[in-house]
Amino acid sequence: MSICILGIESSCDDTSAAVLEDTRVLSNVIANQDVHRTFGGVVPELASRAHQQNIIPVVEVALHKAKITKNQLNAVAFTRGPGLLGSLLVGTSFSKAFAMGLGIPIIEVDHLKAHILSHFIKDKPDKETPSLPFLCLTVSGGHTQIVRVDSPSEMKVIGTTIDDAAGEAFDKAAKIMGLPYPGGPEIDKLAKSGNPGAFHFPESSMQGLNYSFSGLKTSFLYFLRDRLKEDGQFIEKHKADLSASIQQTIIRILMNKLKRAVRETGISEVAIAGGVSANSALRATLRQASDELGWKVYIPDFEYSTDNAAMIAMAGYFKYLDGDFASQDLTPYSKSRF
Numbered sequence: 001m002s003i004c005i006l007g008i009e010s011s012c013d014d015t016s017a018a019v020l021e022d023t024r025v026l027s028n029v030i031a032n033q034d035v036h037r038t039f040g041g042v043v044p045e046l047a048s049r050a051h052q053q054n055i056i057p058v059v060e061v062a063l064h065k066a067k068i069t070k071n072q073l074n075a076v077a078f079t080r081g082p083g084l085l086g087s088l089l090v091g092t093s094f095s096k097a098f099a100m101g102l103g104i105p106i107i108e109v110d111h112l113k114a115h116i117l118s119h120f121i122k123d124k125p126d127k128e129t130p131s132l133p134f135l136c137l138t139v140s141g142g143h144t145q146i147v148r149v150d151s152p153s154e155m156k157v158i159g160t161t162i163d164d165a166a167g168e169a170f171d172k173a174a175k176i177m178g179l180p181y182p183g184g185p186e187i188d189k190l191a192k193s194g195n196p197g198a199f200h201f202p203e204s205s206m207q208g209l210n211y212s213f214s215g216l217k218t219s220f221l222y223f224l225r226d227r228l229k230e231d232g233q234f235i236e237k238h239k240a241d242l243s244a245s246i247q248q249t250i251i252r253i254l255m256n257k258l259k260r261a262v263r264e265t266g267i268s269e270v271a272i273a274g275g276v277s278a279n280s281a282l283r284a285t286l287r288q289a290s291d292e293l294g295w296k297v298y299i300p301d302f303e304y305s306t307d308n309a310a311m312i313a314m315a316g317y318f319k320y321l322d323g324d325f326a327s328q329d330l331t332p333y334s335k336s337r338f
């Protein structure tokens with residue numbers, strides 16, 4: 001018998017609902033919140049309000065697209081954390097009430113683990129999924145981690161950022177250049193016509209497999225402040241080169257530790273996950289590593305790189321098989337628990 005799971009994602013500024021039949025995606029609906037663009041970042045209060053407005057319509061569309069009725073669902077999986085508490089509360093409360101009304105179990109999902117498990121979504125019959133164990137570089141707006149995955153329920157963080165996340169480095173650099181939020185995709189676009197060797201920014205050296213990105217942001221800021229003193233139009237004139245150079249630096253930092261992780265663990269099955277895995281240069285660099293270093297790499301489709309509920313339903317499916325259900329009295333958490 002196949003299992004139908006409704007996934008709900010509301011950890012930040014995307015309201016998403018998806019239906020999976022086992023590992024197959026029947027629907028994956030995402031409502032983005034444009035309201036934050038004006039403010040140059042996510043405003044938590046506005047995010048929760050928008051989730052409140054979007055959640056029911058998004059779920060209705062997801063069920064409609066999946067061509068199933070709510071009575072065919074076996075469970076509701078939702079993001080419990082990490083994320084913005086007010087946003088998480090909307091998805092959590094909705095999921096509890098919806099599941100209770102249907103008399104089906106709820107499954108709590110960790111957002112970061114779900115990004116990793118998105119690699120098991122089989123949206124095409126010939127799609128290859130990672131063999132265990134594998135390493136996953138999770139790079140999002142809030143996190144940067146190298147995770148050793150031994151099974152869907154056994155994961156260990158072997159490297160992490162001690163300050164900013166890679167996505168934050170993209171977003172902050174973009175903000176310094178006056179680009180709209182979120183800056184990552186803007187830098188990606190501009191970098192395509194720029195020279196990645198045009199400017200050099202120092203990389204901070206970190207112990208072991210850990211990362212640090214806050215120094216890079218500061219040196220980028222000071223570099224531009226000095227150049228702007230000489231030429232007020234400096235950013236405008238060099239946007240593409242600046243984008244390509246900062247992007248190249250972030251990718252080099254990410255790749256150096258990832259290469260070290262492969263050497264130290266002897267695991268050469270390598271995946272990337274999280275919003276920054278949508279970056280075209282990072283994807284190309286990983287493909288190149290696959291050719292040059294003999295890694296087997298797994299790069300998620302764009303739809304499953306940034307926040308989406310299909311990955312939540314996917315992670316929920318593994319827990320469903322383990323009979324790992326949540327109780328109605330749980331509350332969300334904002335900080336990462338793994």
Ligand code: KG4
Nearest residue numbers: 140141142167184188275276278279306307
């Ligand atoms: O995983 P995600 O959608 O949300 C979080 O859980 O944080 O990641 C969002 C982050 C943002 O920092 C955004 O700028 C970055 O992913 N991002 C990108 C690209 N697309 C999204 N960064 C670089 N290049 C991109 N193409």
Ligand code: ZN
Nearest residue numbers: 140274275307
């Ligand atoms: Zn995310």
